[in-house]
Amino acid sequence: MRVNWRRRELHVKIVYYGPPMAGKTTNLEQLQRMIAPQHRSELLSLDTEGDRTLFFDLMQVSLGKVGGLAPRISLYTVPGQVRYQHLRSMVLRGADGVVFVADSDANRLEENRALWQQMLRHLASHGLQDIPIVVQANKRDLPNALALDELREALHLPEEIPMFPAQASRGLGVRETFMAIVRFVLLQPSSKLTASPSSR
């Protein structure tokens, strides 16, 4: 988290992480629809092949001024496909918070687990093991959706990590997830302001 003195802005980076096709890009697309245009940039999707993310998606959102500072939130998604491991790690650098988008599909449990473990490793390698994390259980509409408790257990989620049910394709749960991670990042008493861009 950085403060730009001149522009009285607080810069925050949030990354949507998760297995392939879980709905990360869909979350940003829905936010783009829901957020008034004057408060956001266009959604930038780099190098997509069909609807698969190959590089990352990026959208910036400005929030209302609080305490004289205007938070500017950069939302990134990572590509879920296995071969983009390094890119996922790269996008996580400098993150202030993460939304893990899990796929509720019972058949995708292993993939959820693998990507969750991988994310924790990447975060630790960047010294970011303590940043806020929120989990979204997406695709609640699927007939074979796992129960929320089962998903929680499978990922060994600690109690303090909140989980939000969602059906991102219809915009359900998207707003709640976004607001939760933003609050978590901005309002946590221990959150740090860094004076130098090198310090994380």
Next chain:
Amino acid sequence: MKKKQLSPPELQRVLRDVAHELNARILLVAGSEGQVLLYEGMETPKTMDLLAALSAAGMSALQEIILAAFRSARRDADNLLILEVPQGVILISSQPPYLFMAVISDKTRLGLARMLLRRLSQEYDWSQILIQEEAGPSPFASRSHPQAEGQGEDLFAELWSN
């Protein structure tokens, strides 16, 4: 060499002079991860934010390639990315912890641009732009405060279009 400690308005003037000398359409200084510190140019702040974020991403991708190609490479080394596009030349110079990005005309000498960009990072202390509040609490941190929840709501005031 000790870096010059200038006030933010003075740093802005330095940037303006360099932009002028390079005949740059855009010149911006960002943190290595792409947060804008200062800029010169005719674009909106939103566009500058996007350009800085994209420049950082482009530089990161380049560094991945360099690291893959040369085992001895370092992530925090100085790197210069030069892109020629029909509109001119885009220079992205990574000088951790900062990133400089310039859009110049193809008539500007590249050697001069490279030298001036390097000088920007070597001679000036850009951290003046950031509030000096190492490890302090977030300005919004007030969970123990009775109005913490309400303050959280203010954050999202007027955000939603419906």
